[in-house]
Structures are given as structure tokens and as C-alpha cells.
Amino acid sequence: MHKESISLKFSKFFEAYGIGIGLRIPHYQHILEKKPGVSWFEIISENFMGNGGKPEILLDKILESYKVVPHGVGLYFGSVDPLDREHLKRLKKLIQKTKTPWVSDHLAWGSVDGTYVHDLLPMPYTLAAAKLTAQKIKEAQDFLEVPIGVENISSYAQYRSSKMTEWEFLTEVVETADCGILLDVNNLYVNSQNHGFDPLAYLDYIPLKRVIQFHIAGHSRLPKYILDTHDQPVSLAVWRLYGEVIRRGGPRPTLLEWDDAIPSFEEVYQEALKAKAFIDAYQSTEPRGGKS
Amino acid sequence: MPINLQSLEAENPESLRKLQRLVLSLIRRPLNSKDRIRKMAEDGQPIEVLAQGIFEPSQTMTSLERLEVYNQQYWFKMLEAFYQDFSGLSYLIGKRRFRKLVEAYLEKYPPRSARLGDIGSELEAFLRENPDFLGATTQEAAIDMVRLERALFRAFDAPDYPTISSKDIIEAKPEALRIGLQPHISLLELQYAIEDFLLSGLEKSGMGTSEMGIVDRRKQPLKKPKRFFALKRQKHWVVVHRFRNVPYIKLVESPVFRFLSLLEKGHTLYEACEAFLTGNDKREENFSELQLLQWTQEFTVLGWFCRYRENVL
Numbered sequence: 001m002h003k004e005s006i007s008l009k010f011s012k013f014f015e016a017y018g019i020g021i022g023l024r025i026p027h028y029q030h031i032l033e034k035k036p037g038v039s040w041f042e043i044i045s046e047n048f049m050g051n052g053g054k055p056e057i058l059l060d061k062i063l064e065s066y067k068v069v070p071h072g073v074g075l076y077f078g079s080v081d082p083l084d085r086e087h088l089k090r091l092k093k094l095i096q097k098t099k100t101p102w103v104s105d106h107l108a109w110g111s112v113d114g115t116y117v118h119d120l121l122p123m124p125y126t127l128a129a130a131k132l133t134a135q136k137i138k139e140a141q142d143f144l145e146v147p148i149g150v151e152n153i154s155s156y157a158q159y160r161s162s163k164m165t166e167w168e169f170l171t172e173v174v175e176t177a178d179c180g181i182l183l184d185v186n187n188l189y190v191n192s193q194n195h196g197f198d199p200l201a202y203l204d205y206i207p208l209k210r211v212i213q214f215h216i217a218g219h220s221r222l223p224k225y226i227l228d229t230h231d232q233p234v235s236l237a238v239w240r241l242y243g244e245v246i247r248r249g250g251p252r253p254t255l256l257e258w259d260d261a262i263p264s265f266e267e268v269y270q271e272a273l274k275a276k277a278f279i280d281a282y283q284s285t286e287p288r289g290g291k292s
Numbered sequence: 293m294p295i296n297l298q299s300l301e302a303e304n305p306e307s308l309r310k311l312q313r314l315v316l317s318l319i320r321r322p323l324n325s326k327d328r329i330r331k332m333a334e335d336g337q338p339i340e341v342l343a344q345g346i347f348e349p350s351q352t353m354t355s356l357e358r359l360e361v362y363n364q365q366y367w368f369k370m371l372e373a374f375y376q377d378f379s380g381l382s383y384l385i386g387k388r389r390f391r392k393l394v395e396a397y398l399e400k401y402p403p404r405s406a407r408l409g410d411i412g413s414e415l416e417a418f419l420r421e422n423p424d425f426l427g428a429t430t431q432e433a434a435i436d437m438v439r440l441e442r443a444l445f446r447a448f449d450a451p452d453y454p455t456i457s458s459k460d461i462i463e464a465k466p467e468a469l470r471i472g473l474q475p476h477i478s479l480l481e482l483q484y485a486i487e488d489f490l491l492s493g494l495e496k497s498g499m500g501t502s503e504m505g506i507v508d509r510r511k512q513p514l515k516k517p518k519r520f521f522a523l524k525r526q527k528h529w530v531v532v533h534r535f536r537n538v539p540y541i542k543l544v545e546s547p548v549f550r551f552l553s554l555l556e557k558g559h560t561l562y563e564a565c566e567a568f569l570t571g572n573d574k575r576e577e578n579f580s581e582l583q584l585l586q587w588t589q590e591f592t593v594l595g596w597f598c599r600y601r602e603n604v605l
């Protein structure tokens with residue numbers, strides 16, 4: 001990617017995509033029957049990378065009316081294991097099918113020696129780990145032929161071996177890989193609470209021009225830490241942080257994740273649309289259509 | 293041998309790999325009966341010491357508590373995923389034995405792909421390799437159930453190929469015609485009447501994967517079965533398939549099962565018909581031929597027949 005054009009290119013994604021929600025099973029019937037007006041849906045890639053059965057048949061129907069962006073949980077860029085070529089091939093097929101202009105997965109590891117834990121585990125923040133992760137992102141991006149947005153995960157632990165902060169690590173990875181950032185504002189908030197840092201220091205440091213997409217979601221506050229549950233509305237603190245990121249870097253495609261105790265389609269979509277107020281506030285101060 | 297925590301600095305790919313191996317092995321260690329992290333690692337080392345070597349404590353959490361979050365996350369997620377895919381098995385053998393089975397199975401066959409739908413693929417093999425795991429009767433019935441629930445997953449996951457019509461069949465030479473079965477079809481000979489135990493219906497979600505941090509167990513009590521079914525030995529034959537995007541279990545007679553099995557194995561239509569007719573020797577031959585024609589028409593309407601391929605999936 002040419003660095004000069006990244007910000008412009010990614011802000012154009014916002015113009016085309018705007019605000020969307022995650023496609024979830026309880027809403028299928030409503031969506032297919034009522035065809036509600038939604039700008040785009042995000043799907044969990046791995047749920048649609050099967051052999052062509054029911055999920056893929058349903059996806060075909062959704063694609064007749066909606067834009068869809070695949071969001072993966074299975075590439076594990078931070079695992080020392082090499083990328084799974086078979087997985088990448090299936091993902092590329094899905095990218096071609098959805099005609100998505102970008103794709104995303106996480107800044108995490110989750111497998112070793114070919115054994116998977118089906119979880120997004122945090123990285124030790126070392127240069128060697130950043131280099132290896134960036135190399136794998138680059139390799140995947142070259143193969144998939146669309147920009148990758150790598151997402152900051154929520155985490156509950158920090159390694160003794162870490163030599164840098166999370167934001168330094170993220171920056172090192174995305175600059176080396178020359179890829180995008182899927183900035184999950186909820187995860188940023190959760191981590192700032194769980195690990196005791198200032199989320200604004202994070203925003204001061206990371207290259208905001210590389211942000212390709214936002215995630216917003218709800219979390220649960222437990223006695224000792226915040227759990228990233230995606231089972232309730234977005235907290236006020238997260239909305240405020242979202243407004244701040246937009247003020248600094250401009251709007252990007254924004255997606256609400258709601259994965260558990262899922263309410264009606266309308267309720268989820270209305271929650272997502274609250275993002276509009278922050279986007280409008282930004283745009284009213286930028287008469288020429290936004291910074292780039 | 294105690295692990296040298298100095299070697300876990302993650303300053304090069306080799307030490308990063310060592311660190312990942314150790315963390316993964318601790319996360320995969322089964323929880324204790326109170327759903328808490330165990331005291332000892334598999335090799336006898338205290339987990340607390342290892343956790344302290346790996347993770348910084350926070351203001352509110354010890355290193356061990358931080359590791360425990362991931363240990364619980366893994367097991368809650370796995371148990372939930374297995375419960376989704378094998379709820380019939382869980383009901384058949386009971387929740388406690390189900391959990392023991394999942395733990396032992398994952399020890400022998402850990403997840404080897406990034407697709408959550410693949411996690412139970414070796415469960416039948418595991419039960420056959422460990423014939424005494426559940427006791428003789430339950431074990432046999434459990435194998436039936438695993439095969440049935442995997443077949444339902446296949447009816448969910450596998451594609452539809454273009455069908456062939458009755459006309460295609462009639463116009464072809466039976467001696468040369470090989471007919472394929474749709475890849476979402478499974479032919480099962482079952483020893484027990486286990487279908488009653490499929491409480492949650494036939495739909496497999498197969499879509500358990502999400503980015504959500506944790507399966508929050510506080511709100512997810514496993515569904516309690518309301519009725520009790522006696523386990524009955526009863527040999528029978530079923531075809532598990534998908535029709536208009538919905539999975540079904542269709543009971544068939546033994547000769548029909550044999551007929552379809554032969555087609556699936558690549559025998560010609562002529563050979564499969566021969567087997568059907570000889571398998572039906574108690575009846576008048578022309579009646580059998582009529583019946584065969586009826587069955588074939590029904591299967592064609594159900595869209596079961598497609599062009600024959602060597603390796604279906």
C-alpha cells in the first residue's frame with residue numbers, strides 16, 4: 001500500500017459503508033423476510049468457510065441485498081506456526097464471493113504445533129514477536145489481495161517478557177506489515193481498565209491514518225476485571241472514546257458487535273446508529289467532507 | 293524437568309514458541325470439579341509458580357488469576373461447542389460423563405483446525421479406541437449417537453450438487469450408469485433407537501465461533517432435559533439429508549439402505565438394483581421392481597441423486 005493514500009482510501013470506505021452490525025443467527029429470518037435497510041453486515045469468516053452447505057447458501061441470499069465484510073478469528077497472526085494455507089485459500093474464496101474491499105482478523109495468537117485453542121490470546125510485546133506477526137500479516141495480505149485490518153483484542157493478562165506497551169507493539173506491527181488497523185474501541189477501553197493505562201496515550205501514539213474500521217461493543221464489569229462479553233449496549237465511556245477517535249482521525253466504517261443475549265434486530269441496529277451523533281459532530285466541524 | 297523461565301523471553305521465534313507451548317499446555321489443562329484452575333501442571337510443577345513466571349500481576353489480579361481466566365475461557369468454550377454439536381450424546385450419557393469424555397477426547401485429539409465445526413470429527417474414533425470408556429451398552433449407543441450427530445453436521449455443512457432427473461436415469465444404460473448421492477447425505481445403520489435423545493431438534497448451529505472474549509457461564513445453564521427415555525436396542529437404518537435447507541432423518545428399510553449404499557460406493561445402477569431385488573426375496577419380484585421405481589422417484593424428488601464423483605467432499 002502507498003502510505004500517502006492510505007488515509008484517503010480508508011476514509012472512502014466510510015463513505016461507502018457507514019454504520020453496520022454483525023450478522024447473527026437470531027436475526028436471519030427478520031433480515032431475509034423484512035429486508036431492513038442496513039448499510040453493511042460483518043460476518044465471522046470461519047462460519048462461512050465450510051464446504052458450501054447451509055451457511056454459504058444463506059450468505060448467497062444475504063449478498064443479494066447487502067454488502068458483507070468478513071471478519072476472521074482463525075488466522076492467528078501472532079502464532080509462531082506458519083499460516084494455514086488451506087485456511088487462507090478458503091478465506092480468499094469468501095473474499096471473492098463477498099467482493100469485500102478489505103478484510104480483518106486479530107492481533108493475537110491461538111495455536112502452537114498445529115493445536116488450536118479457539119481463543120484470541122494476547123501477545124508478549126517484544127520486537128521479535130512484532131516482526132514475526134507483521135511478516136505473517138504481510139504474507140496473508142499479499143495472498144488475499146485486499147488490505148487487512150488487524151484488530152486490537154481485549155485481554156486479561158500481560159507478559160513479564162513484554163518490552164513495550166500494547167500501543168507501541170500495535171504500531172510496530174502495522175507499520176512493518178503495512179496494513180490497516182481495525183480499532184476496537186471497546187477493547188481499547190477494556191484493556192485500559194484491566195491493565196491500568198490511559199486510552200488517550202494509546203490514541204496519541206498509534207497511526208490513526210491506518211484505521212480501516214471501528215468495532216464498538218458492550219462489556220461486563222466483574223469485581224476484579226472487565227469481561228468483554230458483547231452482551232449489552234455500548235457503555236458511555238466507550239462512546240466517548242469513540243467520539244474522541246473520530247475527532248482525531250475522522251470517521252471509518254463502524255460496526256457494532258452483539259454476540260450474546262442478542263435482542264431484536266431493531267434494538268441492535270438502533271444501538272449501532274448511536275454512532276451517527278459522533279460522526280455528525282465531526283462532519284459539522286469539517287465542511288469540506290472530513291480530514292484525510 | 294522444571295521449565296527455565298529465562299528461556300521464555302520471546303526475544304526470538306524459538307523462545308516465543310516455547311512460551312506459546314507452555315501457555316497453551318496450561319490453558320488446555322482441565323479445570324477442577326469447581327471449574328477453577330488446577331494446582332499442578334501435568335508434569336507436577338505448581339501452576340502458580342509457572343503463572344508468576346509468565347504473567348505480571350495487576351492491581352486487582354494475581355498472575356494465577358489471570359491465567360485462570362484463559363483456562364476457564366478455553367474449557368467453557370470447548371464444553372459449550374461440544375454441547376452444541378453433541379447435545380443428544382450429552383443427554384444420553386449424562387452431563388458428568390459427557391464432560392469427562394470431552395476432556396479425555398481433547399487430550400487425545402486436540403483441535404487441529406481453525407474451524408470450530410471440526411472439533412468433534414474424531415469422537416467416533418476415540419470411542420472405538422477406548423471401548424470401556426462409558427461401559428459396554430452406553431458405549432455402543434454413544435457411538436450411534438455420535439455418528440448421527442456428525443451426520444446432522446454434514447447435512448448442515450456439505451454442499452448441494454446439481455441433481456440428476458428421472459429422465460436422465462431412464463435414458464441412460466443401467467449397466468453403465470453410476471449415480472452419486474448428494475454430499476450432505478449420510479447412510480447410517482444404527483443399533484439403538486437413539487433419535488428420542490435428540491432434544492434440541494436436528495439443527496446444528498455450526499456457527500459457534502465469535503470474537504467475544506469468553507463464554508459467560510454465569511448466564512448459560514445447560515438445558516435440563518424434561519423427559520426420560522429408556523435406551524432400546526433396535527437395529528434400524530436411516531438416511532440423514534438436507535431438504536430445502538432443513539436437515540432430516542429419514543427411516544428406510546434394509547434393502548433400500550443396501551441399494552443406496554451400493555450407489556454411494558460407485559456400483560452401477562444395474563448392480564444396485566440387483567442387490568435390492570435379491571434382498572427382497574420374500575416378495576413377488578414384480579412388486580419389488582415397482583417398489584424400486586417408487587423409491588427411486590421419491591429420492592429424485594428429494595434431490596438426493598447427483599452426478600457420480602470419486603471423492604465427494
Ligand SMILES: [Fe+2]
Nearest residue numbers: 184215257503
Ligand atoms: Fe472486536
